[in-house]
Amino acid sequence: xxxxxxxxxxxxxxxxxxxxxxxxxxxxxxxxxxxxxxxxxxxxxxxxxxxxxxxxxxxxxxxxxxxxxxxxxxxxxxxxxxxxxxxxxxxxxxxxxxxxxxxxxxxxxxxxxxxxxxxxxxxxxxxxxxxxxxxxxxxxxxxxxxxxxxxxxxxxxxxxxxxxxxxxxxxxxxxxxxxxxxxxxxxxxxxxxxxxxxxxxxxxxxxxxxxxxxxxxxxxxxxxxxxxxxxxxxxxxxxxxxxxxxxxxxxxxxxxxxxxxxxxxxxxxxxxxxxxxxxxxxxxxxxxxxxxxxxxxxxxxxxxxxxxxxxxxxxxxxxxxxxxxxxxxxxxxxxxxxxxxxxxxxxx
Amino acid sequence: xxxxxxxxxxxxxxxxxxxxxxxxxxxxxxxxxxxxxxxxxxxxxxxxxxxxxxxxxxxxxxxxxxxxxxxxxxxxxxxxxxxxxxxxxxxxxxxxxxxxxxxxxxxxxxxxxxxxxxxxxxxxxxxxxxxxxxxxxxxxxxxxxxxxxxxxxxxxxxxxxxxxxxxxxxxxxxxxxxxxxxxxxxxxxxxxxxxxxxxxxx
Numbered sequence: 001x002x003x004x005x006x007x008x009x010x011x012x013x014x015x016x017x018x019x020x021x022x023x024x025x026x027x028x029x030x031x032x033x034x035x036x037x038x039x040x041x042x043x044x045x046x047x048x049x050x051x052x053x054x055x056x057x058x059x060x061x062x063x064x065x066x067x068x069x070x071x072x073x074x075x076x077x078x079x080x081x082x083x084x085x086x087x088x089x090x091x092x093x094x095x096x097x098x099x100x101x102x103x104x105x106x107x108x109x110x111x112x113x114x115x116x117x118x119x120x121x122x123x124x125x126x127x128x129x130x131x132x133x134x135x136x137x138x139x140x141x142x143x144x145x146x147x148x149x150x151x152x153x154x155x156x157x158x159x160x161x162x163x164x165x166x167x168x169x170x171x172x173x174x175x176x177x178x179x180x181x182x183x184x185x186x187x188x189x190x191x192x193x194x195x196x197x198x199x200x201x202x203x204x205x206x207x208x209x210x211x212x213x214x215x216x217x218x219x220x221x222x223x224x225x226x227x228x229x230x231x232x233x234x235x236x237x238x239x240x241x242x243x244x245x246x247x248x249x250x251x252x253x254x255x256x257x258x259x260x261x262x263x264x265x266x267x268x269x270x271x272x273x274x275x276x277x278x279x280x281x282x283x284x285x286x287x288x289x290x291x292x293x294x295x296x297x298x299x300x301x302x303x304x305x306x307x308x309x310x311x312x313x314x315x316x317x318x319x320x321x322x323x324x325x326x327x328x329x330x331x332x333x334x335x336x337x338x339x340x341x342x343x344x345x346x347x348x
Numbered sequence: 349x350x351x352x353x354x355x356x357x358x359x360x361x362x363x364x365x366x367x368x369x370x371x372x373x374x375x376x377x378x379x380x381x382x383x384x385x386x387x388x389x390x391x392x393x394x395x396x397x398x399x400x401x402x403x404x405x406x407x408x409x410x411x412x413x414x415x416x417x418x419x420x421x422x423x424x425x426x427x428x429x430x431x432x433x434x435x436x437x438x439x440x441x442x443x444x445x446x447x448x449x450x451x452x453x454x455x456x457x458x459x460x461x462x463x464x465x466x467x468x469x470x471x472x473x474x475x476x477x478x479x480x481x482x483x484x485x486x487x488x489x490x491x492x493x494x495x496x497x498x499x500x501x502x503x504x505x506x507x508x509x510x511x512x513x514x515x516x517x518x519x520x521x522x523x524x525x526x527x528x529x530x531x532x533x534x535x536x537x538x539x540x541x542x543x544x545x546x547x548x549x550x
Contacts, residue, residue, distance in 0.1 A: 035396040328399050331469040332410040336417050339462035339484070341427035346455035346487075 015054045020111055029059040030108050063115055065105035066098045071119055074098045084114035092119040138189040145184035146177045146196055154180075154196060162190040171197035351540050353421030353503075355530045360418035360482055363512045364522045371415050375514075375521050376408035382519045384478070388468055391475035407466060407478055411516060414464040414480060420510065420528065423484055427458030429542060434493055434500065438542035442498040453491040460484040481515040486528065499539025505530055 035056040061081045066074035071087055072094040078085045100118035103109055141161045146154040154177055155165040167173070178199035182188055357363050361371045379385055385403055389395055392403075428434065437449035462482040468475050490506030510528040514521040 035398065328394060328402060329471050330402055330406050331472075332406050333467040333469070334410050334414055334417075335465050335467070336414055337462040337464045337482075338426070339418070339423060339460040339482075341423060341430060341458055341460040343427045343431050344457045344459070345453070346457060 017054065017056045019056060019058045029061060031057050032060045032108060032110060033058040058110070060108060060110040060113070063101070063103050063105055063107045063109055063113075066101055066115075066117065067105065069098050070094060070122070071096045071098065071117065074101075074117055078115055082111040083109070084112055086114045086116040088116060088118050092121075095122050096120060097122055138191060140187045141190050143180070143182045143184055143186045143188055143194055146180045146194065147184075149177050150175075151177070151196070151198065154194075158194055163188070164191065164193045166193045166195045168195055168197040172200050174198065175200040351425070351536045351538075352419075353425055353530060353534055355421045355424070355528055357526070357528070358420060359416050360420065360484065360512055360514075361412060361415040363420065363510055363526055363528075364415070364514060364524050368412070368416060371522075372405075372408040372412035375411045375516060376404050378516060378519060378521045379404050379408060382517075384517050384519065385476075388476040388478070392468075392470040392473075394470065403468070403470075407468065410466045411478070411480055411521075414466070415482065415514060417464075418462060418482060418484075420484070420486075421530070423460045424458060424486055424488075424508075424530075425540070427460065427486070428491065428493070428503070429500070429540065431456075434495065435542055437493075437495045438498045438500070441495050445497060447496070448501075449495040451493045451495065453493070454489075456488055456491065458484075458486040458488065460486075479517055481513070481518070483513045485511045487511075495542065496539065499536075499541055501536055501539040503534040503536065504532060505534065 035058075036054070061083065063083065064077045064081050066077050069077065071092055075085050075087070096119040098117050099120040102116045102118075103113070141163065143163065144157045144161060146157065149157070151165065151167060151174075158165050171178075175198040177196045179197045181195045182192075188194075359368075361368045365371050365374070385400070385407060388403060388407075389400065392399075431451075431453065433451050433453065437451045441447055441449045460483075462480075462484070464480050464482070466478045466480070468478060487509045488505060489508070490504075492504040493500055494502045508528040508530065509525065511523070511525040513523040
């Protein structure tokens with residue numbers, strides 16, 4: 001930017017030199033000092049004709065902020081900025097954290113300037129981190145689908161993947177599994193418990209009617225196989241068939257209604273059998289298929305397209321100090337004057 | 349044998365500054381503030397802080413050296429040598445060998461104007477001349493001189509107050525007024541010749 005600013009001076013013939021001549025492509029450079037040669041006393045404000053002005057820009061980087069970084073990361077940043085590093089203590093391992101730095105972050109320095117890093121041993125994981133992490137130490141397994149299976153079959157399937165079956169105490173002791181928790185497809189740690197709810201098998205209802213073909217018949221009773229007879233017991237058999245049909249129809253209607261109420265569930269198979277009365281009284285592992293309640297964080301870097309540029313003239317070197325540039329050949333010749341003395345008497 | 353009058357302070361820089369190193373420092377400050385050396389930079393076709401600092405330092409050191417080279421006793425003696433009565437007494441002493449003429453001078457003022465300068469060369473080329481001005485004034489209460497054989501043999505001086513003004517290129521650098529002390533009786537050894545022809549100048 002400094003180069004563009006100088007080149008944009010109207011009617012100026014300016015030759016720009018940058019020190020150091022080779023700049024790191026990964027580091028932003030800023031002007032630290034400048035020297036104008038072949039320039040008039042007004043420092044080039046009033047441009048003269050036929051004079052080529054040479055502006056030597058000394059540039060350097062800003063010290064990066066390495067506070068809190070590990071030693072390895074901090075040294076990487078300093079290398080990228082073209083700066084030296086002085087880790088304290090020097091024997092610190094790469095995972096030690098930077099607790100202080102000198103020069104401070106943002107300070108404009110020359111390339112190669114050594115930055116002191118005050119390192120401290122790494123702290124244990126901060127308790128402030130509240131993001132739930134899955135239990136570590138055990139492999140993760142996928143919960144198999146259990147709905148529709150009997151307890152024995154479910155226990156067998158779970159044992160194959162290293163899980164434990166638990167029957168909800170509020171559900172019937174026998175029957176088919178109507179719901180499971182965690183849901184099928186969830187990732188849980190090996191050895192975790194899968195809780196299921198059972199529902200009595202509806203196929204037992206026809207057997208309880210007893211009037212069907214092959215059913216038990218009482219002694220002396222008229223067999224149902226007596227087709228075409230005009231026995232007075234026929235209406236009773238028909239009534240049993242109708243009752244069984246009605247019962248089946250009610251079960252089907254009830255299942256349909258439950259399925260409709262649980263459609264939003266991610267697992268349609270599970271939703272078909274899930275009952276709202278089946279609560280989850282035990283702590284549940286977070287399902288990996290459910291959306292995480294982690295706030296969305298998005299970082300959009302916005303570099304400053306027009307940083308404020310300041311050029312500071314360095315002070316005059318102190319007497320005896322080594323100049324930073326070759327001193328031109330300046331010679332002076334002294335011509336003393338003994339003076340002209342006059343004596344006047346004071347008239348009293 | 350060179351006759352020398354010891355005074356305190358002895359040189360012009362010490363009349364201005366207690367620490368003689370401050371002469372160059374103060375002159376450097378004035379040179380920078382007044383941009384006195386810009387025309388030198390123009391003449392040298394050079395610019396930049398390095399050249400400016402080097403030029404400033406060299407000229408300041410040279411100016412301080414010129415100031416340090418002014419001996420206050422020599423200036424006083426040069427003034428007294430131009431006193432008409434001393435020259436006349438010297439002529440009388442020559443005319444009467446072995447006699448001693450005593451000359452008494454009451455309150456008087458000796459002024460001395462100095463215009464030293466420095467020629468500046470850059471890369472061997474003369475680029476500029478820097479002129480200095482040093483004005484001295486001595487107010488002497490009493491002087492009694494003895495002359496023999498046309499020579500000033502001894503002096504007895506009373507209280508003396510000295511004032512100095514130092515300038516560069518017309519810009520004042522420093523000025524001061526201080527009491528100047530010297531031995532009550534100044535023995536001048538073999539004496540200082542007092543030219544009778546010079547007596548008419550004052």
